[in-house]
Amino acid sequence: MLILMKNSATREDLIRVKKKIEGLGYRAHEIPGAQRTAIGITGNQGKVDPDLFATMSGVEQAIPVSKPYKLVGRDAKPENSRIDVGGETIGGPELAIIAGPCSIESWEQLIATAKAVKDAGAKFLRGGAFKPRTSPYTFQGMKEEGLVLLREARAQTGLKIVTEVKDILTLPAVAEVADVIQIGARNMTSFGLLEAVGDLRTPVLLKRGISSTIEELLMAAEYILARGNLNVILCERGIRTFEPATRNTLDLNAIPVVKKLSHLPIIVDPSHGIGLWEGVTAMALAGVAAGADGIMIEVHPHPSEALSDGSQSLKPERFKELVEKVRRVAEVVGRTVSPVSPGVAG
């Protein structure tokens, strides 16, 4: 059930509706919108009678919702959500350009990459400190030490930090540094972790699980919104199919489909989506053309020496060319890429 409030509804109207919902033993979720506020009701077993709310002051309409998700749906909020990340916005007209190494390997590697991607036009630095890896015997990241380096890189460049959380135990450490907390594909159904980041207000970058449907991605986001954290950015990063020539199959169909169903922003990760550096630029352009709200690109000063994902990482100069092309495709679809300030990387 969704309660849509009138444009003219007062704060008191809103509070009265929320109290009524809670009095019935349910939970009320306020979903602010540009034009009006909606209130989602969850925690009900079975149907809620719309008449209980229809005549209350300030209520426009009480809408039964049949989709399994509520808060992430367009019904709850018709206009696009814009997520504020310390002054930068994801989901507005300007595309989010996120770039950096797969794993943080050293201060030299991190700061060189950070300066280079900023120079190319990125506003966000990605870099993994805790790395979930298929094998227990491969490099698991620099861990806490990596977080320290990320903090310092932000101090020196002003880039916002996007970094992955591996599990609940290390969430507090990650949350202290991250401007955006990334939930990786392997954790999309770690519901305890979703609930834990739902209790924060830090923006969350939620990657689609490797074989998750679009609806399951939206349900995972719903877990986070249901706990009160509305700052969720979705990410298409490729799904598992029978095709062996590429690491994953980047499902760009997901962009227009998510845009239709949900108000949340969605970005594209072409580095994992194709897994071959020669194809990353093509797929980044394709993602932007399909309507994505941003791109996340793996960049490494020396891909052949990278401790992880070297074969899909771009050199800084190639990334710079990529951003210039992205800027031009963005214009065609009514989006922008922030101009590069001269002398940044000085």
Place this chain on the structure above:
Amino acid sequence: MLILMKNSATREDLIRVKKKIEGLGYRAHEIPGAQRTAIGITGNQGKVDPDLFATMSGVEQAIPVSKPYKLVGRDAKPENSRIDVGGETIGGPELAIIAGPCSIESWEQLIATAKAVKDAGAKFLRGGAFKPRTSPYTFQGMKEEGLVLLREARAQTGLKIVTEVKDILTLPAVAEVADVIQIGARNMTSFGLLEAVGDLRTPVLLKRGISSTIEELLMAAEYILARGNLNVILCERGIRTFEPATRNTLDLNAIPVVKKLSHLPIIVDPSHGIGLWEGVTAMALAGVAAGADGIMIEVHPHPSEALSDGSQSLKPERFKELVEKVRRVAEVVGRTVSPVSPGVAG
């Protein structure tokens, strides 16, 4: 084995090499290139000794090939193939814009669509006369009568005709009308049919099978080239995955991968690739941004009344908008879309 001829090789050199190949009991396939000619050897069991050719006049190099395909590979022909379709070129700088109804339903429907898509910038009219359908009880196309209508539509508009062949029995009738013979996804592994179109010289649009790998697509093309028909255009039209929200998963990764492996042009069919009309424009733009050599779009004057694929067909006015956006994305990736001649649809 591939024999690369020198730039300076004469026609006599070439003939001598081919005779030697045939004298060994193998088949020689001449593959003309912009800079030089290559000769593919097939029919050999086991390895062919490169020294047999290395010292012959006009021979640059004899290269053993380990990939399962030979004639479709970049090794055989480093530069992109440009397929001539009665004066129009597919695979050159200008994108091929192919549009029309899924099935031909009537003269009125066909000619209205043909004029509208020409007016919007298309140079090729697609339309199915013979329709392979999952159910024996659904509309199977207008068959021979549809071919007559296609011929007349070409006469009136000058559009080139792209139409599907269903089986070997109806190939002669289709081949008489088609400027491009389409092999549908369900027939990508009908090897007898591949051989039969390989014996023609009419250009062939070969769609990727619904669960075929990229390598299998290239092998299917190899069947056609091996019979002497070098005029093959590949088409990515979506693969089958676990995702239920879309009809197929358009695998745009296939574009840069094919471009790397093969000299053949590849176009994108976003109508089947997503199966939802609201997403067709986004995916057409994405396909062009990814480097496709053209797009094929289902257009119908009244999609809700279409006998097949109505839910993924665009109205003519929406198709026109699509082409205008495609034109602008094309520029970013160094391609063009032909200007619309004023007064075409008069």
Place this chain on the structure above:
Amino acid sequence: MLILMKNSATREDLIRVKKKIEGLGYRAHEIPGAQRTAIGITGNQGKVDPDLFATMSGVEQAIPVSKPYKLVGRDAKPENSRIDVGGETIGGPELAIIAGPCSIESWEQLIATAKAVKDAGAKFLRGGAFKPRTSPYTFQGMKEEGLVLLREARAQTGLKIVTEVKDILTLPAVAEVADVIQIGARNMTSFGLLEAVGDLRTPVLLKRGISSTIEELLMAAEYILARGNLNVILCERGIRTFEPATRNTLDLNAIPVVKKLSHLPIIVDPSHGIGLWEGVTAMALAGVAAGADGIMIEVHPHPSEALSDGSQSLKPERFKELVEKVRRVAEVVGRTVSPVSPGVAG
């Protein structure tokens, strides 16, 4: 629409109903059953009024059918179909044991295998004369010569012949020799070929397409039954998934699902289903335990020298052990395997 006739209906009743159907411009399909006869109506656009038939003599009930298939469904025929193959039955209590080489390579190879599999308990000899192959450069079968050898092997052993048809052009030659015509996975959606075997009365072994759903398999069978050939045996042979360790993923779930939806027999091909000889016996037993009506096994006297599928072929002695185990599992699920006559392979 299905017309169920009463047990007591006469031949005249039946003919009157069929004439009425044809008089309406539809097609009538007689589906004989153990208890009663059903008549399927196809060719109708839109619904047929049940009242047109309900009061006719001999009619028990007129049932509108919502599933896309009619003739293959349990609604049309509640009891299992038993397909007669020259005196042997597929779909009855006795399991069909089909075995032989992937490709016929020589008389010595074929007759040695034939005698060995007969000695082990097989009643059917499989062997490919026309081989659809992914590459145009690999062995395509002995073709007509292979058919001659199959005929001779039948004459010497009494085994029934199961052999694949590759396309419509070679169907007449194959049909002349085959006791069961096999349609391979790559041809499951070659609708012209399905119609052509539908016009025959020879039993057809229809393999599930490599990425076909169970419903699509039933629809392909419907194409054959709709032309009047009711003698269709389905075959689960593995589907394409993301798992690289096995050639295909044998989907044994399909056995109970098909048994619920359709009256047609279904057998299992574990050789293609797993693609590794060490796993063939395990998967054959699993298929029988799941309720399959038979098994088809690749057997080769010298697997390491086979021209195709050597890695999934069993040696004769291993096949014999397999059949003995199958016999014991068969008993548990209420099925039998024919006893081996002493001295057969003399």
Place this chain on the structure above:
Amino acid sequence: MLILMKNSATREDLIRVKKKIEGLGYRAHEIPGAQRTAIGITGNQGKVDPDLFATMSGVEQAIPVSKPYKLVGRDAKPENSRIDVGGETIGGPELAIIAGPCSIESWEQLIATAKAVKDAGAKFLRGGAFKPRTSPYTFQGMKEEGLVLLREARAQTGLKIVTEVKDILTLPAVAEVADVIQIGARNMTSFGLLEAVGDLRTPVLLKRGISSTIEELLMAAEYILARGNLNVILCERGIRTFEPATRNTLDLNAIPVVKKLSHLPIIVDPSHGIGLWEGVTAMALAGVAAGADGIMIEVHPHPSEALSDGSQSLKPERFKELVEKVRRVAEVVGRTVSPVSPGVAG
């Protein structure tokens, strides 16, 4: 690297080898076998020189291992692992029969099911207290209260308890009650959780992820063994494919493949594997025929009222029939099912 010790090696030999490994900065993992002991070396970057160990007293051989897993592989331990669960063995000749409700819903439901499945021959009671669910709004389990009920059900029936752990936070509570800790499909790549159960010695039932390859399943098990917990039981529960007729595609190919690659026991979950109660018995029999070491079946006294997975749950009487058939298939493949003690359920 694996160090295989001689049969005649003494405890002192073993300790000397382990000290040498640790002295090099690596980790040593003792893997006891029936005939001899192996020592796995992990933590090395790059190759370890076999000559360092080859001449030490008691060392048979030092084997470089190229597979990504070491401890779970047959190289490390040629004979099957038998996991002791409080006196019951999983992985020996006797099949493990695990049954019970998807979710614990009440004491009445749990104890009725427990008595019924024991009466039918089960030795293990499954039941979820913490339920990972796709939607935040559906029943999440009775949590701690459910664990109390499980403990009481064990006290009354003697059945061993198999129950799922949802995340690290609730692991201590689950571990206190569980005889076998289940890691669900959605958590197969929650590496922090894998490490945490690796630090325990309680047996772990590790389910294959919904789109995990067999190798990834083995790698997930390797995470647990690498921390010292050798008591891992694998579980095939169906993978995600394009087939919509069943909840998952039970990949029984995985049984013979895992048996070849690993010494760990593997059981089958046909309830999730097909997701339709009518097919559960067929697939349980198929799993046993394929060589599984046990089965896990969802049983509910009133499936239509179940709070989760009702459509795939069996009634107790049907489960009893299933076990009787399993017993007979087990005999064919050289396995046993424990006889039912008379008067158990009294």
